[in-house]
Amino acid sequence: MDDQESKPALQVSRREFVEVAVVSGLAAGVPAAAQTPEIKPRIVNCTFTINKQKQELQIDPRVTLLDLLREHLKLTGTKKGCDHGQCGACTVLVDGRRINSCLTLAIMQNGREITTIEGLAAGSQLHPMQTAFIEHDGFQCGYCTPGQVCSAVALLDEVKAGAPSAVTPRMGEIRPIELSDDEIRERMSGNICRCGAYEGIVAAVREAAGRRRV
Amino acid sequence: MKPFSYFCPATVDEAIQGYGEAQETRFIGGGTNLLDLMKMGVERPAHLIDIGRLPLMKISPHGDGVRIGALISNTDAANHELIRTRYPVLTEAILAGASPQLRNMATMGGNLLQRTRCYYFYDPSYQECNKRTPGSGCAAIDGYNRIHAVLGQSPQCIAVHPSDMCVALTALDAVVQVKGPHGERSINMTEFHRLPGDTPQVETNLQSGELITAIDLPSIPYGKQSHYLKIRDRHSYAFALVSVAVVLDADEDGTMRHVRIALGGVAHKPWRATKAEKALTGEKADKKTLRAAAEEELADAHGYEHNSFKIELAKRAIVRAVTTVVGGQQNG
Structure with missing residues (x-):
């Protein structure tokens, strides 16, 4: 077992330690009447399967899934962009579905299977979507890329399952999705790229989709 | 973030009992809005009840209509065959909102309860917000108000409800099923949200501790x-x-037998356009009739420094949306 796995999730950085200490200090200094009673259970036990590895962790209920991954598990591939669900840089897969990891508490995902950008490759073999992003220059600075790639991987599954998007014609009729470039753009609109690598991103998704014969 | 207790009940009754009389308790479903507001310090719950595991995740025929469990994700509702084939306007509206990631997280019940995106409400560094701090004033009325309301607002609040889904539900005459400490009841969609009046902090007619269990479509x-x-x-x-959400029944010659229209982005709640509906029922959908109906609906509208454009925009949007449906060009 490596060092990280044995660490309780709370003992991480000085900054967080200070935050917790301040909160406790405040609670001690406030008269009982002004407090909401019984806010005790600060640390809870959770189990996650992260990139196919089972992790048993003790966490503060306030920790987001994003902070759990980055700060506690050092899986820093997942990026914190806006931290408000507006940019998509924090996109990960939970039970195979893409979500913004900044807008969920880790504790709410207890027991679930989480896949981050670190979990997409099979050993040294990149995921086809990663390869396609490289081949088509689907990035410049790279900060949004892990979120873009995770999002695109889920996109292909959604299309395969026949899920419509806002630009799908006649969405009241159940039929296979034709993954046009407009469809790709709409379905990737939750991932912002401030370098503007969108052309390469659309090309990468198009190619990866072709490989999977969507 | 303020510390909170966390409870993840397995049944609806446990969730309602857990809520109790506590003022500072919040149910959390997908969390996409509540958690964001907690980060901003706008919401400061002392107790969180995670309803994400409650067995309210089914979509099924219900009488002649459809019942949607409150914890169905926005994605699953939009994708469901019963919704797509019977109520495609709901699929369209849901898919027009947010992003795939957010729709995967957000629940149907939670979407009903999302708060306004008024910048001044969202940012506690502005002291004036009657919604956040009743009695403190409204920073938007004399501030930057481009996204704000033109119908049904009050001197206390000019915020708008941000949901797309709720606009479609309003046009569809959906019924919200709730359960609380005093039992179950049904609330018509048009009665679910409130206009701001003197109490903009009270956004819905839900009572304390009531939990949304389902949304019924007739x-x-x-x-x-x-x-x-x-x-x-x-x-x-x-x-x-x-x-604009439009659902209508038109003859082949364009005469409209039934018309349902709801507007989003213009008011504190999804705005059922009853005046326009009345003006159009039994009429042919020609440009002049449509424009007159839209004028009538917006007759009482009132804009501010940056949002007056919404009044004309809403009129044109009504005309365009109805024309699209009557012309058979809708996306359903």
Whole structure:
């Protein structure tokens, strides 16, 4: 077992330690009447399967899934962009579905299977979507890329399952999705790229989709 | 973030009992809005009840209509065959909102309860917000108010409800099923949200501790003749400036037997356009009639420094949306 796995999730950085200490200090200094009673259970036990590895962790209920991954598990591939669900840089897969990891508490995902950008490759073999992003220059600075790639991987599954998007014609009729470039753009609109690598991103998704014969 | 206790009940009754009389308790479903507001310090719950595991995740026929469990994700509702084939306007509206990631997280019940995106409400560094701090004033009225209300607002609050989904539900005459400490009851969609009046902090007619369990859609034989038109600053992933949900029953010659219209982006709640509906029922959908109906609906509208454009935009959007459906060009 490596060092990280044995660490309780709370003992991480000085900054967080200070935050917790301040909160406790405040609670001690406030008269009982002004407090909401019984806010005790600060640390809870959770189990996650992260990139196919089972992790048993003790966490503060306030920790987001994003902070759990980055700060506690050092899986820093997942990026914190806006931290408000507006940019998509924090996109990960939970039970195979893409979500913004900044807008969920880790504790709410207890027991679930989480896949981050670190979990997409099979050993040294990149995921086809990663390869396609490289081949088509689907990035410049790279900060949004892990979120873009995770999002695109889920996109292909959604299309395969026949899920419509806002630009799908006649969405009241159940039929296979034709993954046009407009469809790709709409379905990737939750991932912002401030370098503007969108052309390469659309090309990468198009190619990866072709490989999977969507 | 303020510390909170966390409880993840397995049944609806446990959730309602857990809520108790506590003022500072919040149910958390998908969390996409509540957690964001907690980060901003706008919401400061002392107790969180995670309803994410409650067995309210089914979509099924219900009488002649359809019942949607409150914890169905926005994605699953939009994708469901019963919704797509009977109420495509709901699919259109849901898919017009947010992003795939957010729709995967957000629940149907939670979407009903999302708070306004008024910048001043969201940012506690502005002291004035009657919604956040009752009695403190409204920073938007004399501030930057481009996204704000033109119908039904009050001197206390000019915020708008941000949901796309709720606009479609309003046009469809959905019924919200709730359960609370005093039992179960049904609330018509048009009665669910409130206009701001003197109490903008009270946004819905839910009572303390009541939990949304389902959303019922009535049978609408002409449900496929529908369209959700959303007008926004960018093509995707932006809140509506103005939106229109239309569901109507038109003869082949264009005479409208039944008309349902709801507007988004213009008021503190999804705005059922009853005046326009009345003006159009039994009429032919020609440009002049449509424009007159839209004028009538917006007759009492009142704009501010930056949002007066919404009044004309809403009129044109009504005309365009109805024309689209009558012309058979809808996306359903």
